Amino acid sequence: MTERYQNYIDGSWTDAETGDTLETTDPAAPSETVAEYQESGVEDANAAVEAAAAAEDEWAETPAPQRGAILRETATILADRKEELTDLLTREEGKTHAEAGGEVQRAIDIFYYYAEKTRDLGGSVKSASGPRTNLYIKDEPVGVAALITPWNYPIAIPAWKIAPALATGNTLVLNPASVAPGVALEIFDALDEAGLPDGVANVVTGPGSTVGDAIINHEDVDAVSFTGSGEVGHMVYDQATNDGKRVQTELGGKNPTVVTDSADVEEAAEIVANGAFGVTGQACTACSRAIVHTDVYDEFVDAVVAQAESIEIGPGDEYDMGPQVTESELEGTLDYIEVAENEGATLATGGNEPEGDRFGEGYYVEPTVFSDVDNDFRIAQEEVFGPVLAVIEVEDFESGLEAANDIDYGLSASIVTDDHTEAERFVDEVESGVAKVNDKTTGLELHVPFGGFKQSSSETWREQGDAGIDFYTIEKTVYDSF
Template sequence: MTARYQNYVSGEWTDSETNETFESTDPAAPAEVVAEYPDSSVADANAAVEAAAEAQDDWADTPAPERGAILREAASILADRKAELTELLTREEGKTHAEAGGEVQRAVDIFYYYAEKTRDLGGSVKSASGPRTNLYTVDEPVGVVSLVTPWNYPIAIPAWKLAPALATGNTVAMKPAKVAPGVAVELFEALDEAGLPEGVANVVTGPGSTVGDALVTHEDVDAVSFTGSGKVGHMVYDSATDDGKRVQTELGGKNPTVVSDSADVEEAAEIVAAGAFGVTGQACTACSRAIVHTDVYDEFVDAVVAEAESIEIGPGDEYDMGPQVTESELEGTLDYIGIAEDEGATLETGGGQPDGERFGDGYYVEPTVFSDVENDFRIAQEEVFGPVLAVIEVEDFEDGLETANDVDYGLSASIVTDDHTEAERFVDEVEAGVAKINAKTTGLELHVPFGGFKQSSSETWREQGDAGIDFYTIEKTVYDSF
């Protein structure tokens, strides 16, 4: 039976004023409808913002630990429902059960984390220059925030925006991506069951061109947090900043792993493959470039090809790698594979859609490895967002570092090396917001900042950890000479 979801506005579950709907389908079996959602309008988005604005003062005045108690209860509800949320995420987005379960658990952990952070919210006390003066700061919520979130981490990214926003006393209007909105809407179900006051958090489903734009441009919105494509992100940033709103954007990546001549090649291949082919390559932090020292290049290519060919593809409930999320994403990946071949890269493995009964009409593509890639090839410069790895040969560490930085993006980067000096230089000089040593480019801790350099981010505010709190608060300095 097809699930049916509604918008959540001012504490009520409601259909769109258009009475129109759209459907999500299973990327492993596109003929199967998973759920139905309101195809909302500007009026629906405006209602969500207006509800948030009306609720803002009372929520800001609510003691922070009391706000934390609601987040904690919501986390408990999500934990109790982990199995069904995992299934929903797999059916809408295509992740394997292991990947989907890990993402749901991350959302649970994020809500617990920010629930505890509410106990420490406040400001700081400073020493005044004169007598009989108390000098201190207080942190206040920014106000009404709009959240626009993507499909590739459909519960984790909404959670890491929503939880700190609510913890710090802001009210929220959110639009999840149309492709896989179910688990994001379920976050609001959990908050509703946990006792969140009406209007504090609102979610509206529908197209970015109407709902998303209205949430970004509404005059009552004080801050905007967006994760998605670079093209849309730049438009969001320009529109929000023109209106004087606080804004953060997290966009794409073209993430390298540098493989040193001192590296254990088998270990390096495992690390690169995990970063390149995990979650079907549909992560902004996925490794799409392996930059390999010439002395170990041939050995590495053989090893990473073996890793790719060992991956079993199929529906997420029992295989290693699931489908791409939509037909258009699959077509985009296949287009880039054709472009790479036209540019002169050597296709080592993969490059097409797998054959077999279990694949049906699903949006599957084989894990793909290209060698003989030059760093000016499009396959080495543009985000593919699929399980495609470009292997680039370099003469030495200096060449590798220069190649790693020679892109417009700067989100995540890693190095595999046994040379500590190389590792230290890599951390110091790589142009990326996340730098890893002997680890895959994907995978983030929730209590440390996350964000990119260059075209990967607005470079304004980081997400997660204390940085997540910083974006949603503004400092007031108090001179008390009473």
């Protein structure tokens, strides 16, 4: 039986005023409907923002540890439901069971983390220059937050926006991507069960061009947090800043791993393959460029091809790599594969839709490796968002670092080397918000800042850790003389 979801507005589950619904399907078996959602409109979005605005003062005045208790209980409820949430995420987004379970656990951990952070909120005390004066800084919530999230991490990204917003006393409205919104709505079910007051957190499903636009532009919204494509993100940034709103955007990536001549080639190939083909390459931090020293280039290509060919493709509950999330995402990846071949890159492995009974009509593509790629090829400059790796040959460390930075994006980057001096230089000089040594470009700790440089971010505010708290708070300096 198809699960049916409603909007959550002012503490109640309600149908959209439009009367319209939308369905999600299993990307491994597109003829199978997973769930039905509300295809909401502007009226629903406005109602959600109005509910958040009405609840703003009371929630801000709630002692932070009490807010934390609700977040802690939410985490416990999500943990109790981890297996069913994992199954829903796999069926709706296509991740493998292991990948989906890891993402659900991350969301749980995020709520636990920010629950504990509430004990330390409030501000700081400073020494005044004169006598009989208390000088302190008081941290206050920004107000109502509009949150727009993508489909590729459908529970982790909402969690790392929702939890710090609520911990710091803000109210919010979430518009999750329509492709896989189920696990995000389950967060609100858990918040409701945990005792969150009415109106504090609201979620409205429906097109971002309608619902997202309405909440971003609503006069009662004070802050906007967006994760998604660069094209949409730049429009969101312009809209929000034109209205004087606080805004953060996290956008795309074209992430390199530099492999030096001192690297263990087999280890490097495994690191790159995990970063390139994990979550079917559908991560903004996925490794899509391997920049390899000429002395180990041929050996590396052979090794990473072997890694790619060892990956078993199929439905996420049984295999190593699942399908792409939609037919349009698959078509986009196949288009880039054709572009790469036309540019003159060598297709070393993959590049096709696999055939066989287990694939059915699913949106599958083989893990794909291109060699003989120039760094100015489109396949090396544009975000593919699929399991496609471009391998670029360079003469030395200097040219490798130059190639890594010769890109409009700057989200995540890594180096594989046994030379500590090279590692230190890479960390100092690479133009990316995340820099890793002897590790894959994907994978993030939840208690440190996350964000990009250049076209990967608005470069305004970071997410996660204390940076997540910073975005949702504003400082008031108090001089108390008596």
